[in-house]
Amino acid sequence: MENKKCFCDTGLLFENCCELYLQKNQKAPTALTLMRSRYSAYATHNADYLLATTSISERKYYSKTEILKWATANTW
Template sequence: MISKKCYCGSSKSFESCCNRYISGAQKAPTALALMKSRYSAYATHQADYLLATTHSSERKYYSREEILHWATANKWQKLEITAATENTVEFKAYFIDENNTNQVHHEFSTFKKENDSWYYVDGKFK
C-alpha cells in the first residue's frame, strides 16, 4: 500500500502526520502543528475537526455547513508557511476555486492554548 504524503507539505504520510490530530489520536503539540492539521482538514473535508479546533469564543461565527462548503468547493493545492511564532502562523494556502481559478489565501493567524489544547482564534488576511 502506498501512503499519500500529507496535505500540509511534510514528507510524512498523511496518516503519520496531520491525520493523527484530525482523528483525535493525539493533540497538536504546537500552534504550527494545529495550523497544518487544519489545512489538511480543509483538504479532506473534516468540518467537525475545524469547528472543534476553533476557539470557543469564535465558534459562533462559523457553521459546519459553511466550513464544509468552503472545503469542498475548492481544490487545495499547497500550503506554504511564511512565518511562525509560539502562537501565530502566517501562511499561504493555494487552491483552485469553483470557477477553476487559481487563488491564494494569505493569512496571519492567531492561536491560543487552553487546557493543554491549541485552538485557532482568528486570522487577518494579507
C-alpha cells in the first residue's frame, strides 16, 4: 500500500489513519475514529475488524459471511 488516502475522508494516508486500527491492533481512541475505522473496514472488506468492534450483545446477529457479502456488494 503506497501513499493511499484513507477511505474515511480525513485526508490522511491510510497507513497513518484507519490502517493503524485495522491492521496493527491499536484501539481507536474516540467514537469518531472508531466509526471512521469501521467505514474503512467495510471499504477494505475487513469482516474480522467489523465483528470485533460490534458490541458483544449485538454480535450474535451478525455473521462474517453476511458482513462480507454486504461489504463487497457496495461501492464505498
